[in-house]
Amino acid sequence: MNTLFAKLSAALLIIVVLMGGAFFLVDKINTRLYYEELTQRLNAPIAMYVTGQRDLINNGVPDLESLRELASHAMVINPTAEIYLLDAAGNILGHALPVDTVLRDRVELAPVRALIEESARMPVHGDDPRSDSMQKVFSAAEIRTDGQLQGYLYVVLGGQTYEALANDIDGSYIGNVSIVVAIVIVFAAATIGLLVFGLLTRRLKLLSHDIKRVGDSGFDLEPTIEPPLAGDEIDNLAQAFVAMSRQIKDQLAQLKENDRLRRELVSNISHDLRTPLSAMQGYLETMLIKGESMSKIDRDRYLEIARRHAVRLGILIGDLFELSKLDSASVTPSLEAFSIPELVQDIAQEFQLEADKKEISLSIALDADSAFTIGDIGLIQRVLENLVRNAIRFTPRGGEITLSIAERPESVTVAVTDTGPGIPEKDIARIFDRFYRAEQGEEARADSSGLGLAIVKRILDLHDSRITVMSKVDAGTRFEFDLPLYKHAA
Numbered sequence: 001m002n003t004l005f006a007k008l009s010a011a012l013l014i015i016v017v018l019m020g021g022a023f024f025l026v027d028k029i030n031t032r033l034y035y036e037e038l039t040q041r042l043n044a045p046i047a048m049y050v051t052g053q054r055d056l057i058n059n060g061v062p063d064l065e066s067l068r069e070l071a072s073h074a075m076v077i078n079p080t081a082e083i084y085l086l087d088a089a090g091n092i093l094g095h096a097l098p099v100d101t102v103l104r105d106r107v108e109l110a111p112v113r114a115l116i117e118e119s120a121r122m123p124v125h126g127d128d129p130r131s132d133s134m135q136k137v138f139s140a141a142e143i144r145t146d147g148q149l150q151g152y153l154y155v156v157l158g159g160q161t162y163e164a165l166a167n168d169i170d171g172s173y174i175g176n177v178s179i180v181v182a183i184v185i186v187f188a189a190a191t192i193g194l195l196v197f198g199l200l201t202r203r204l205k206l207l208s209h210d211i212k213r214v215g216d217s218g219f220d221l222e223p224t225i226e227p228p229l230a231g232d233e234i235d236n237l238a239q240a241f242v243a244m245s246r247q248i249k250d251q252l253a254q255l256k257e258n259d260r261l262r263r264e265l266v267s268n269i270s271h272d273l274r275t276p277l278s279a280m281q282g283y284l285e286t287m288l289i290k291g292e293s294m295s296k297i298d299r300d301r302y303l304e305i306a307r308r309h310a311v312r313l314g315i316l317i318g319d320l321f322e323l324s325k326l327d328s329a330s331v332t333p334s335l336e337a338f339s340i341p342e343l344v345q346d347i348a349q350e351f352q353l354e355a356d357k358k359e360i361s362l363s364i365a366l367d368a369d370s371a372f373t374i375g376d377i378g379l380i381q382r383v384l385e386n387l388v389r390n391a392i393r394f395t396p397r398g399g400e401i402t403l404s405i406a407e408r409p410e411s412v413t414v415a416v417t418d419t420g421p422g423i424p425e426k427d428i429a430r431i432f433d434r435f436y437r438a439e440q441g442e443e444a445r446a447d448s449s450g451l452g453l454a455i456v457k458r459i460l461d462l463h464d465s466r467i468t469v470m471s472k473v474d475a476g477t478r479f480e481f482d483l484p485l486y487k488h489a490a
């Protein structure tokens with residue numbers, strides 16, 4: 001019974017029964033008032049008629065004989081009328097009813113005056129002398145002799161005869177029918193309401209089933225409901241659920257992918273650390289075993305190899321450390337304005353010797369001599385070094401490398417272009433991944449880790465810049481990124 005449908009139905013039943021009851025009561029009261037007003041208006045002339053016939057009070061003495069005669073006339077017109085003669089203070093002077101059935105000896109005059117002066121809305125109720133407490137509609141007229149107020153003629157309408165008749169009718173066919181009709185209407189309203197609620201809550205029930213099903217499956221299953229785009233609140237709810245479950249599903253997939261990548265990373269790291277380490281270990285152990293029997297030349301060669309592996313290990317650990325530092329949210333680049341052309345010239349100088357060794361021509365193409373930008377000069381230097389080092393490593397003898405700068409209205413574009421082997425299409429999307437190296441000879445593999453471009457990308461991310469790469473196999477590669485142009489007061 002703890003369903004929304006049960007609660008709504010209970011609420012509806014209570015409302016319908018209360019409304020039905022209230023309507024029934026109001027209708028009963030209204031009918032009575034309507035009847036009373038009608039009776040009072042219809043019978044208003046009776047009192048006038050009776051007083052107009054004879055002088056009922058002469059010098060304060062009531063003429064009871066005439067009263068009785070006139071009362072019996074009036075009863076012919078309206079059998080429920082009961083006639084009383086009152087003095088000017090409202091005391092009952094006489095009537096034509098059995099003596100012991102009249103319980104009061106005076107009548108409150110205020111409603112009588114109100115009716116005569118027409119200052120009150122009908123129906124006006126006055127005291128019924130045949131009861132201690134009842135009030136009834138009445139007709140009344142003043143009795144005057146020579147303009148002097150002698151008393152009143154007071155006619156109670158709907159006297160005891162009426163009461164008896166009305167009680168009869170209450171138990172009659174019409175009364176019963178109206179109760180039955182009221183009950184039928186209440187039932188019909190309740191049934192229609194229950195049907196409508198049932199239809200509405202059914203949709204909620206379907207939705208909650210679907211939510212439970214998808215939730216239980218760990219967001220593996222898709223929602224089956226397809227809410228219309230412009231629907232009511234329930235449709236909006238369903239829509240929110242569909243959107244949310246898709247998002248959760250995507251995020252779960254993303255989490256799984258991240259987890260896979262992290263595992264891969266850890267295994268890559270341990271592999272890359274172990275290789276130089278075990279090589280070093282091997283050479284050192286051999287030296288220990290051979291001891292004095294080794295020639296000095298061999299010993300120097302072994303030591304040199306062990307040193308090279310140690311250096312390589314140092315670089316690898318340094319790169320890893322740098323990447324994790326760049327990854328941690330606490331690192332923010334320390335921004336300052338600096339001249340890009342100067343930085344590029346410094347880098348060119350730094351690599352000139354290495355390039356000469358490989359007979360590669362390293363040139364600069366400056367489109368702007370004094371473009372300033374805002375950035376972390378140390379980090380941007382790292383970016384350029386990594387790009388130029390890659391270019392020198394992958395470009396064969398006799399190739400060309402160009403460092404270029406182009407000034408745009410709002411930014412400076414920096415590019416490193418080489419005439420190397422290019423990068424195959426399938427690799428381009430992955431070269432910025434950590435530890436990713438395209439197919440290359442074992443020799444080249446040994447002293448690279450695949451972290452260089454990951455560091456480049458991370459640094460440029462921190463500068464809100466994106467690196468793009470254009471490459472054609474056997475033609476060359478061009479890495480390019482934008483930095484904001486700093487317009488200092490000249």
Ligand SMILES: Nc1ncnc2c1ncn2[C@@H]1O[C@H](COP(=O)(O)OP(=O)(O)OP(=O)(O)O)[C@@H](O)[C@H]1O
Nearest residue numbers: 390391394422431437438448449450451452453477
């Ligand atoms: N200029 C280039 N020409 C051709 N291939 C390139 C070039 N630059 C990068 N690549 C490819 O992208 C891969 C990833 O480069 P990245 O700099 O990240 O690693 P790496 O140079 O191999 O190692 P590390 O820089 O850590 O010593 C390289 O292994 C190479 O296959």
Ligand SMILES: [Mg+2]
Nearest residue numbers: 386390452453
């Ligand atoms: Mg590199």
